Amino acid sequence: MAFRVVHYLNQFYGGIGGEAQADAPFTVREGPVGPGRRLEQALGGDGRIVATLICGDNAFHERRDEALAKIVAAAREWAPDVLVAGPAFASGRYGLACAAVTARVGAELRIPALAGMHRDNPGAQPLDPPIYIVPTGETSVEMDAALEGMARLARKLRSGQPLGPAAVDGYLPRGIRRNMRDKRPAAARAVDLLLGRLAGAAVETELPIEVRDRVAPPPPVADLAHATIALVTEAGVVPKGNPDGIEAARATRWARYSIEGMERLRPGDYESIHGGYDNAWVNQDANRVLPVDALRTMERERMIGRLHPEYFVTCGSIGNPTEMRRMGREIARELSAAGVTAVILPAT
């Protein structure tokens, strides 16, 4: 028997209308709508779309919790085996909605769920726990390929067979690494990689480090002599005794400490709680990580406007990217509210 699919679309692909209809409230249609018809074809009889859930992009984001609750309730009524959202291509609001629907419906109904979108869509940012996202082109010109890929992954997830690596089974890497056995020892594989690289062949690392964030470089500081410079660090340098209990690894906390009026960080007053490097040198002299002494002289010489009166600190050892991103946002918000011009981030 064909498995049951519930499909999520926005107002445009759901046939309600374009941007002018982005306030369209949540509705449910029986059976496939719009791209859902081709998705069903791509499923080739293995699955059928029992219902299509449609919500305007603005309506979704303006009342996100309410919309998600309705979407979960509606999905539950149709008892799907799989939820599919999109494809949203490069559309940001739609992509974020697809990601949220995929995460929530998948978790609450405990069914496989997946979305389709371009890898640079803000909805494709890693979530915790991660969701399945099939990479698509940037526009609906790529609709057929997107639906083929989504149908393939839906079938695979539904089959219960173990999923292969992201590149093999056609989804965006979820930041999960699995051990696997290889008949050849690491030394032989490493030498092969090196020889391949020397020969100019396209070799692939066994341990890719993902570039998760592409941040547009901020413009250069135009006038250092009037700039407020702040110090922010993941080096775990805190007042002795670690008053805010920042964790030595997998930190979830950050703190701020006053350096107002200090000529330098006094030896003996600070320590590093970072579990990932030898702290001996910074425990002797914390200016080796946070160069307060040097910045003070430059402040006096008017090379900079001023040193921000607080420094910000967390601990980067074995940092969870989701937590790090949250803390980065929180610290950035404080810096920006305080009118800080630029930041030096000593990294350990």
Place this chain on the structure above:
Amino acid sequence: MATRVGANRILRAGRFHHPFGDPNRTPEGEFLWRRQVVEAALRALAAPVEGPTTFEVTEYVMR
């Protein structure tokens, strides 16, 4: 690593145990060196970049 994770202005400074320190110098020498590292950091902040870019410390005082 900083390049691969997408940091845009990267300064090659001290060891990762003490990016703004050099315990092998005399205290005065270390302070002077630190000032130069901070000056290089400020030059990096004032430089236009298109993507991850590595800056070097220019030393003008010998140890």
